[in-house]
Amino acid sequence: MERELPAFTILAPEIFLLASAVVILIADLFLKGKQKIISYWMSVAAILATIIITVIAQIGCDDVILSGTYKADIFGVVLKVTILFIVAGVFIYSRTYLQVRELLKGEYFILAIMGTLGMMILVSAHSLITIYLGIELLSLSMYALVVYCREKNSSIESGIKYFIMGAVASGILLFGMSLIYGVAGSLNIFEIREALMTTKAIPLSIPFGLTLMVVGVAFKFGAVPFHMWVPDVYHGSATAVGLYVGTAPKIAAFALAMRLLVEGFDAIHTQWADIFIVLAILSSIVGNLVAITQHNIKRMLGYSAVAHIGFILLGFVTGVTDVTNGYLSSMFYVIVYSIMAAGAFGIVIFLSDKGYESGEIDDFKGLHKRNPWCAFIMLLIMLSMAGIPGTAGFYAKFLIIQSVLDAEMLWLALLFVIFAVVGAFYYLRIVKCMYFDNAYKEKLPDSRFEFRILLGVNGLVILGFGIFPEGMISLCRMALL
Amino acid sequence: MIAGINFPALSIIVFLPIIFGVVLCLIPERYKNLTLPIAIIGSVLTLLLALLLWSDFDATSGALQMVERFSWIQLLNIEYYLAIDGISLPLILLTTITTIIIIVTADRTIEDFKLYLALFLLLEGILIGVFAAQDSILFYLFWELSLIPLLLLIGIWGGERRKYAAIKFFLYTFFGSVLMLIALIYLGSNSGSFAIEDLTIKGISPFYQQLLFMFFLIAFAIKVPMWPVHTWLPDAHVQAPTGGSVILAAVMLKLGGYGMLRFNLPIFNSVSADFAMFVIVLSLIAIVYISFVALSQKDMKSLIAYSSIAHMGFVTLGIFVIFQFKPFDADTAALAINGAVFQMVSHGLISAALFLGVGYLYKLTGTKMIADFGGVAQKAPVFAAFFVFFAFANVALPGTSGFVGEFLVIIASFRANFLIALISALTMVLGASYTLFMIKRVIFGPVTTDAVSRVKDICFIDKCIYGFIAVLVLLLGLRPVILIEMFQPVVEKIIKLAI
Numbered sequence: 019m020e021r022e023l024p025a026f027t028i029l030a031p032e033i034f035l036l037a038s039a040v041v042i043l044i045a046d047l048f049l050k051g052k053q054k055i056i057s058y059w060m061s062v063a064a065i066l067a068t069i070i071i072t073v074i075a076q077i078g079c080d081d082v083i084l085s086g087t088y089k090a091d092i093f094g095v096v097l098k099v100t101i102l103f104i105v106a107g108v109f110i111y112s113r114t115y116l117q118v119r120e121l122l123k124g125e126y127f128i129l130a131i132m133g134t135l136g137m138m139i140l141v142s143a144h145s146l147i148t149i150y151l152g153i154e155l156l157s158l159s160m161y162a163l164v165v166y167c168r169e170k171n172s173s174i175e176s177g178i179k180y181f182i183m184g185a186v187a188s189g190i191l192l193f194g195m196s197l198i199y200g201v202a203g204s205l206n207i208f209e210i211r212e213a214l215m216t217t218k219a220i221p222l223s224i225p226f227g228l229t230l231m232v233v234g235v236a237f238k239f240g241a242v243p244f245h246m247w248v249p250d251v252y253h254g255s256a257t258a259v260g261l262y263v264g265t266a267p268k269i270a271a272f273a274l275a276m277r278l279l280v281e282g283f284d285a286i287h288t289q290w291a292d293i294f295i296v297l298a299i300l301s302s303i304v305g306n307l308v309a310i311t312q313h314n315i316k317r318m319l320g321y322s323a324v325a326h327i328g329f330i331l332l333g334f335v336t337g338v339t340d341v342t343n344g345y346l347s348s349m350f351y352v353i354v355y356s357i358m359a360a361g362a363f364g365i366v367i368f369l370s371d372k373g374y375e376s377g378e379i380d381d382f383k384g385l386h387k388r389n390p391w392c393a394f395i396m397l398l399i400m401l402s403m404a405g406i407p408g409t410a411g412f413y414a415k416f417l418i419i420q421s422v423l424d425a426e427m428l429w430l431a432l433l434f435v436i437f438a439v440v441g442a443f444y445y446l447r448i449v450k451c452m453y454f455d456n457a458y459k460e461k462l463p464d465s466r467f468e469f470r471i472l473l474g475v476n477g478l479v480i481l482g483f484g485i486f487p488e489g490m491i492s493l494c495r496m497a498l499l
Numbered sequence: 500m501i502a503g504i505n506f507p508a509l510s511i512i513v514f515l516p517i518i519f520g521v522v523l524c525l526i527p528e529r530y531k532n533l534t535l536p537i538a539i540i541g542s543v544l545t546l547l548l549a550l551l552l553w554s555d556f557d558a559t560s561g562a563l564q565m566v567e568r569f570s571w572i573q574l575l576n577i578e579y580y581l582a583i584d585g586i587s588l589p590l591i592l593l594t595t596i597t598t599i600i601i602i603v604t605a606d607r608t609i610e611d612f613k614l615y616l617a618l619f620l621l622l623e624g625i626l627i628g629v630f631a632a633q634d635s636i637l638f639y640l641f642w643e644l645s646l647i648p649l650l651l652l653i654g655i656w657g658g659e660r661r662k663y664a665a666i667k668f669f670l671y672t673f674f675g676s677v678l679m680l681i682a683l684i685y686l687g688s689n690s691g692s693f694a695i696e697d698l699t700i701k702g703i704s705p706f707y708q709q710l711l712f713m714f715f716l717i718a719f720a721i722k723v724p725m726w727p728v729h730t731w732l733p734d735a736h737v738q739a740p741t742g743g744s745v746i747l748a749a750v751m752l753k754l755g756g757y758g759m760l761r762f763n764l765p766i767f768n769s770v771s772a773d774f775a776m777f778v779i780v781l782s783l784i785a786i787v788y789i790s791f792v793a794l795s796q797k798d799m800k801s802l803i804a805y806s807s808i809a810h811m812g813f814v815t816l817g818i819f820v821i822f823q824f825k826p827f828d829a830d831t832a833a834l835a836i837n838g839a840v841f842q843m844v845s846h847g848l849i850s851a852a853l854f855l856g857v858g859y860l861y862k863l864t865g866t867k868m869i870a871d872f873g874g875v876a877q878k879a880p881v882f883a884a885f886f887v888f889f890a891f892a893n894v895a896l897p898g899t900s901g902f903v904g905e906f907l908v909i910i911a912s913f914r915a916n917f918l919i920a921l922i923s924a925l926t927m928v929l930g931a932s933y934t935l936f937m938i939k940r941v942i943f944g945p946v947t948t949d950a951v952s953r954v955k956d957i958c959f960i961d962k963c964i965y966g967f968i969a970v971l972v973l974l975l976g977l978r979p980v981i982l983i984e985m986f987q988p989v990v991e992k993i994i995k996l997a998i
Contacts, residue, residue: 404673405677406646407644408640416684417575420575423685435681439670442670449650449654450654454661488572491575
C-alpha cells in the first residue's frame with residue numbers, strides 16, 4: 019500500500035487539469051455575457067499551471083504505476099509539455115475569433131481541456147485499456163468541438179462524418195486489441211511485449227489484430243486511405259476548432275503509435291512497418307497532389323497535414339538502426355509540424371477576425387501590403403513546411419531522409435523528396451498571393467497584443483529550431499533512450 | 500601575406516550585408532531618405548572587406564585559407580565551417596562588385612524601394628556564404644536560401660508574367676537541390692563527416708556512385724543552366740527587374756560551375772570520367788543550338804539570356820573535357836579548367852553590363868523589343884559606345900576578357916578531340932552573329948521610333964559604373980594572369996583529385 023501515495027503525486031498534472039476543468043465548468047455557470055472572458059483566462063492559467071506541475075511531478079521519473087497501466091517517463095514529459103504549450107497557444111489565438119462570433123463560452127474551453135487530458139493520458143498510457151480510454155476522451159471531446167459552431171451546416175456535416183468514421187475506427191482498434199488480448203493474455207503493453215518475445219511460432223491472430231490496430235492508429239493520424247475526415251473537419255469546423263484539431267492531436271497520435279506499436283510490438287517490427295510504408299507513400303502522393311487543387315486554405319492545410327503525416331510515418335518504417343533513430347526523426351518532425359500548423363492556423367484565424375470567415379486562398383492576396391509582419395511570419399511558415407533550410411521544417415525532413423537513407427531505402431527517399439517539391443508548389447502559391455498579387459481588401463487592423471507576441475514567438479521558434487535544432491533534437495533523444 | 504587577419508573575416512563578410520539588409524527592412528517610413536545611403540554603405544563596406552581578404556590571401560597555395568571551423572550541430576556532425584580558396588575568392592569579389600553596381604544604379608522610383616535594396620543585400624551575404632561554406636550542409640543552407648530573395652525580387656518587381664517566371668525558377672532549382680540533398684546526406688553518412696573535403700565515395704557500390712553523381716550533376720546543371728534544363732532561365736531573365744537579371748547572370752549562374760568543381764570532380768573521380776562525354780555533348784548542344792535560338796529572339800533580355808546559356812556551355816565543357824584527353828596531360832587539363840573558371844568571372848562582368856544597358860533602355864522607353872529600337876547611338880552616344888564595347892566583349896573579341904576563357908577552353912579541347920574543338924569554335928561565328936545583329940538593329944541606323952526619341956544619354960554615375968566594368972573587362976583581357984594566378988594552384992589540386 020506504500021506505493022499508492024507516490025502514484026498520485028506522479029499523477030498530479032492530470033488530476034490538476036481535471037479539477038480545473040470541473041472548476042471552470044462550475045464557474046462558467048455564474049458568468050454572463052462579457053464576463054465569460056474569465057473562463058478564457060482561467061483556462062489559459064490552468065494549462066500553464068499544468069505545464070509547471072508536469073515538469074515538477076514527472077521529470078526524472080521512470081515508473082510504471084497504477085498496476086502497470088500508466089507510465090511516467092521523460093518521453094511523456096516532453097510530449098505533454100509540448101501538447102500543453104500548443105493548447106495554450108490555441109486558446110490565445112482563438113480568443114478574438116470566438117469573441118467576435120459570440121462563441122467565447124465555457125464549453126469550448128472545457129471540451130478542449132478534456133481533450134487535452136485525453137492526450138495526456140494517451141501519452142502516458144501503458145496498457146491497452148488506458149490507451150483506449152485516452153483515445154476516447156480525446157475523440158469524444160473533438161466530436162463535440164467540431165459541431166461547436168452549430169449554426170453552420172458544414173460544421174454539422176463534418177462533425178457527423180467525423181463521428182461516424184471515428185466510431186468505426188475506434189471499434190476496429192478495439193477489435194484488434196481484443197484479439198491481441200486473447201493471445202497474449204494481458205492488457206499490459208510490457209507483458210504483451212514479453213509474450214511476443216518468448217513465443218516461437220506467432221499465431222495468426224497476432225498479425226490480424228495488429229493490422230486492425232494499425233488501421234486505428236492510421237485513422238488517428240489521418241494517413242491515406244483513412245484520411246477522409248481530415249479535410250472535411252479542417253474545412254467544416256470553426257477555424258478555432260480546426261486550429262485545435264490540426265495541431266496537438268497529431269502529437270497524441272504519434273504517442274499512440276509509440277506506446278502501442280513500438281513499445282508493444284517491437285519484436286514483429288517488420289510486419290507493421292511494411293503496412294506503414296504503404297500508408298506513408300499513399301499519404302505523401304495523395305496529400306501533395308490533392309492539396310494543389312484546393313482553393314480553400316483550411317482544406318489545403320488539411321491535405322498538407324496528410325502529406326506531412328507521410329513523412330512522420332517514414333520514421334516508424336526505418337526504426338532504430340546503428341547510426342540513426344527513425345523514431346527520433348518522427349518525434350522531432352511531429353513536434354515541429356504541430357508548431358508550424360499552429361502558426362499557419364493562427365494567421366488564418368487572424369485574417370477572419372472581423373466577423374468574416376477567411377478560408378479562401380485568395381484572401382491572402384496582397385497580405386504583404388496589408389500587414390507585412392503577418393505576411394513575413396506566414397512566409398516563414400510556408401518555407402518551413404516546404405523544407406527550406408534555415409527553418410525548422412528543414413531539419414525535420416533532414417532527419418527523416420537521413421534515417422531512410424541509413425536503412426538503405428534510397429528509392430523511398432527519392433520518392434519523398436520529389437513529392438516534397440510538388441508540395442513546395444502549393445506553399446509557394448500562398449507566398450505568391452501574399453507578395454506578388456495586388457491587395458483588393460483594405461489594410462488589416464492590428465491584432466491584440468498577446469496575439470502578436472504569440473505569433474512572433476511562433477515564428478521565432480520555427481526560425482530558432484531551423485538554425486539551432488540541437489537542443490530539441492537532444493531532448494527528443496533523451497526522451498527515447 | 501600583408502598582415503594576418505585575426506578576426507573572423509569570413510563570418511563578418513557573410514553576415515555584414517545580411518545585417519544591413521535586416522536593418523533596411525526595419526527603417527521606419529519617415530526616414531525613407533536614409534535607405535539608399537545605408538544600402539550603399541553596407542555594400543561598400545562588404546567590398547572593402549572582400550579586398551582586405553584578397554590582400555591577405557596567399558595565392559601561391561591551393562589550400563583553404565581563413566578557416567573558421569566550429570561544431571554547429573554536434574548530434575548530426577554538422578559544422579560551421581567557412582574558408583576560402585582561389586576559386587571562391589574571385590567569385591566573392593564578383594558578388595560584392597555586382598551588388599554595388601546594382602544598388603548604385605537601382606531605380607529609385609519603384610515601389611517598396613527599401614525592401615528591394617534589402618533583398619539584394621541579403622542575397623549578397625547568402626551568395627558569399629555559398630562560396631565560403633566548406634561544410635556541405637552549410638553550403639546547402641546558403642544554396643537554398645539564395646533562391647528566396649530572388650524569388651521575391653522576380654515576383655514582386657518583375658514584368659508581366661513575373662509570377663509564372665518566379666515560381667518556375669524556384670521549383671526548377673528546388674527540384675535539383677533536393678536531389679543534391681539526398682546525395683549530400685548519403686555521402687555524409689558514408690564519410691562520417693559533412694565537411695566537403697572529407698566526403699568520399701569509398702565503400703559505395705558503383706551503381707550508387709553513379710546515381711549520386713547524377714544527383715549532383717542534375718542540381719548543378721539546372722543552375723548553370725545546361726541544355727535541356729535551361730528553360731527557366733529565359734523566363735526568369737525576361738521577367739526579372741534589372742537588378743535581378745544582373746545578379747542572376749553575374750553570380751547565380753556561376754553556382755553551377757562552382758558546384759561541379761567543388762563536388763563532382765574532386766569526390767567522384769572515376770565516375771566523372773564515365774559521364775564526361777555525356778556532359779561534353781550537352782555543352783556542345785548548348786553552345787551551338789542555343790546560339791541559334793538566341794539568333795531568333797525578338798526581346799533583348801531574352802537574347803542575352805540565351806547567349807548566357809551558350810557561354811556557360813564553355814564552363815561545363817572546360818570542366819569535363821579534361822577526362823577526354825588521350826594521353827592525359829595535367830598542363831592542358833589545367834588550361835581547360837582555368838579557362839572555365841575565367842569564363843565564369845568574365846561572363847559575370849560582361850553579362851552584368853549588358854543587362855544593365857538593356858535595363859537602362861527599358862526604364863526610358865518601356866520596351867525591350869529589338870524591333871522598337873534603332874539609332875540609339877544618335878541619341879545617346881556615350882551609352883552606345885559602352886554598349887557596343889560590352890557586346891564585343893560578349894563576342895569574345897581578343898583583348899577583352901570574354902576572349903580568354905573561350906580561347907583557353909577551345910585550345911585545350913584540341914587535345915581531346917578535333918571535332919569537339921571545331922564545334923565549340925563555332926561560337927566565334929555564332930556569338931558574333933547574334934550579338935552584332937542585335938547591335939546593328941538597336942544601336943545603329945536612323946532613329947525610327949518614338950521609343951528611341953525618349954532615350955537620353957547616361958548620367959555621370961552611370962558613366963563611372965560602365966567605365967569601371969569596361970576597365971575590368973579590358974584589364975582581365977589584356978592581363979588575364981592577375982586572375983589566373985589566383986586559382987591556378989586550386990585548379991591543379993582539383994585535377995590531381997579528379998584523375
